[in-house]
Amino acid sequence: MDTVLFDLDGTLVDTLDDIVRTVNSALRGLGLPALTRAEVRDRVGEGGTALVDASVAKSGRAVGPAVVARAQEAYLAGYAASPADESRPYPGAVALLERLRAAGVRTALCTNKAGGVTGELLKALGLDGRFDAVVAGDGPAGRKPSPEPLHHALRLAGGTAGLMVGDSRHDLAAARAAGMPAAWVSFGYGRPAPAQAPDLEVDRLDALESAAHTARIQFHAVR
Numbered sequence: 001m002d003t004v005l006f007d008l009d010g011t012l013v014d015t016l017d018d019i020v021r022t023v024n025s026a027l028r029g030l031g032l033p034a035l036t037r038a039e040v041r042d043r044v045g046e047g048g049t050a051l052v053d054a055s056v057a058k059s060g061r062a063v064g065p066a067v068v069a070r071a072q073e074a075y076l077a078g079y080a081a082s083p084a085d086e087s088r089p090y091p092g093a094v095a096l097l098e099r100l101r102a103a104g105v106r107t108a109l110c111t112n113k114a115g116g117v118t119g120e121l122l123k124a125l126g127l128d129g130r131f132d133a134v135v136a137g138d139g140p141a142g143r144k145p146s147p148e149p150l151h152h153a154l155r156l157a158g159g160t161a162g163l164m165v166g167d168s169r170h171d172l173a174a175a176r177a178a179g180m181p182a183a184w185v186s187f188g189y190g191r192p193a194p195a196q197a198p199d200l201e202v203d204r205l206d207a208l209e210s211a212a213h214t215a216r217i218q219f220h221a222v223r
Helices: 016-029 037-046 048-059 065-081 093-102 115-124 148-157 169-178 205-214
Strands: 003-006 106-110 133-135 162-166 182-185 200-202
Touching: 003 148, 016 037, 016 048, 016 065, 037 048, 037 169, 048 065, 065 115, 093 106, 093 205, 106 148, 115 133, 133 148, 148 162, 148 169, 162 169, 169 182, 182 205, 200 205
Parallel strands: 003 106, 003 162, 106 133, 162 182, 182 200
Antiparallel strands: none
């Protein structure tokens, strides 16, 4: 593998508390019910629209698309204004990115989060500039579980073969559809579906290289 593709939320960065805070502020502002931390956790990998949809379903009301759009807009605006009050990279995240790039391995970010918010979060945490490609959920390639964001990220990064690292069933499904091996991080927010066996599992980011080696996956510089 000459490229490692990473999911963001629940994989490289623990963003849950900031997402819970900002999405519930937006929902309450429009008279929609707040989501519990567990409800948000279950849907983080699906993007902000899924969080608003979950609140609408919880309300039991017939809410039109205009209200959903306003809630989504309010959430994104509030989140972009303060994306990292409580969010932090997971232990070993920055060191892993530095090791891979020092070895000539390309790194790409492939997230279902919107591009504007993604950029603000990376900047706030000092992670901007640490990726050869960033592909967000509102870009032309669409969202995971489609394989297209992964293909697009690999092309943008200039790589030829990628390993997808993520924490949700969408990451695993996208990797399988893209013909890529997948690493699942056990500390994240999601859980694999029963039929989704990842190629390797890691319980901390600094174990990625050794786990990949055990799974007979080798990293090498782009040739």
